[in-house]
Amino acid sequence: MTRVDYYNDPNAPKANSIAVAVSAFIQDDDGRILMIRRTDNDLYSIPGGQLELGETLAQAAVREVCEETGVDCEITGVIGLYSDPSHVIAYDDGEVRQEFSICFRARAIGGALRTSVESNEVLWIEHNKVDTLSVHSSIRKRIDHGLSADHVYFT
Numbered sequence: 001m002t003r004v005d006y007y008n009d010p011n012a013p014k015a016n017s018i019a020v021a022v023s024a025f026i027q028d029d030d031g032r033i034l035m036i037r038r039t040d041n042d043l044y045s046i047p048g049g050q051l052e053l054g055e056t057l058a059q060a061a062v063r064e065v066c067e068e069t070g071v072d073c074e075i076t077g078v079i080g081l082y083s084d085p086s087h088v089i090a091y092d093d094g095e096v097r098q099e100f101s102i103c104f105r106a107r108a109i110g111g112a113l114r115t116s117v118e119s120n121e122v123l124w125i126e127h128n129k130v131d132t133l134s135v136h137s138s139i140r141k142r143i144d145h146g147l148s149a150d151h152v153y154f155t
Contacts (some may be wrong), residue, residue, distance in 0.1 A: 001040055001042050001091055001092055001093065002041065002091070002092045002131075003040045003041050003043065003090065003091050003092075003149040004049045004089070004090045004135045004139065005041065005043075005088075005089050005097075006084060006087070006088050006089075007048075007084075007087045007137055007138060008086045008122060008138070011040060012092050013088065013096045013098060014026060014088075014096060015085070015088045015096050016081075016094075016096050016097075017095050017096065017097050017098070018097060018098045018100050019050055019051075019097055019100065019103075020044060020051040020057070020060075020101075021048060021049065021050050021051065021099075021100060021101040021102075022033070022047025022048050022050075022051060022060045022061040022064060022101065022102050022103075022104065023045075023047065023056055023061065023064075023101060023102075023103045023104070023139075023142060024046060024047055024048060024061045024064070024065045024073060024075070024103070024104045024105075024106040025046050025079055025103060025104070025105055025106065025142060025143065025145075025146035026065070026071070026073055026105075026106045026107060026108055026148075027127075028108060028118065028124055030126075030141065031125075031126070032126055032127070033122035033124065033125055033126075033127055033130065033146075034046065034047065034065075034069060034122075034123055034124055035047075035122075035123055035125055036068050036069060036119035036121065036122050036123075036124075037119060037120055037121035037122075038118065038119065038120075039058070039069050039117065039120050039151070040118070041136075042120075042134070043134050043136050043139075044121075044130075044134055044135045044139075044142065044148070045134040045135065045136070045139045046063075046102070046139060046146075047064055047065045047068040047069050048061065048068075048130050049064040049067070049068070049098075049118070050088075051072060056100075057102055057104075057130065058075040058104065061073075061075060061102075061104045061106065061132075062074070062075065062106070063131050065071070065106065066111065066151065067116055067118065068116050068117075068118050068119045069111075069113060069114070069119065070112050070113050070114035070116075070122065071108050071110075071111040071112075071113065072109050072110040072111040073106040073107060073108050073109060074106060074107060074109050075104045075105070075120055076104075076105050076106055076107055077104065077105040077107050078102065078103070078104055078105070078152050079103040079105050079142060079145050079146050079152070079153065080102075080103050080142065080145050080153030080154065080155065081101075081102055081103075081106065081135075081152070081153070081154050082099055082100070082101045082102075082103065082138065082141075082142070082153075082155050083098070083099060083101075083155070084086070084099055084138075084155050085098050085101045086117055087099035087111075087138050088126070089104045098124065101107075103142045103145070103146070105146060107112060109147075119135070125148065126146065127143070127147055130143060134135050136153065
């Protein structure tokens with residue numbers, strides 16, 4: 001499945017669904033950020049995905065990080081809640097989802113980097129080199145918020 005993210009785009013399709021999503025901002029001991037290159041849109045992102053029935057938000061974030069990167073992590077806080085209706089995600093099956101995502105702060109506790117069906121690249125990158133990657137502005141906002149002081153953001 002492919003996806004296209006629209007943000008403040010007057011030509012974006014109208015949202016027809018909403019789903020709970022999570023993401024995790026993780027830095028290693030050197031301050032590098034854990035990122036993936038997504039297979040559905042070929043953009044770089046912090047790991048994340050959709051909440052599944054029977055799990056908590058934190059459990060979903062831990063699962064998604066492990067599935068997409070091979071890294072085991074633990075949640076240490078909340079960075080922000082993102083529900084901007086001007087950010088919609090269009091999928092090739094006709095679903096157009098309004099953004100609704102909780103971004104967690106987490107720390108790596110084990111595992112080893114590996115790719116998955118959702119990530120064709122997994123890397124630790126210095127925060128001052130994130131701008132060299134193709135990153136959607138909604139993810140860049142989460143990264144910027146993750147790099148800032150402990151403060152919960154609401155958008």
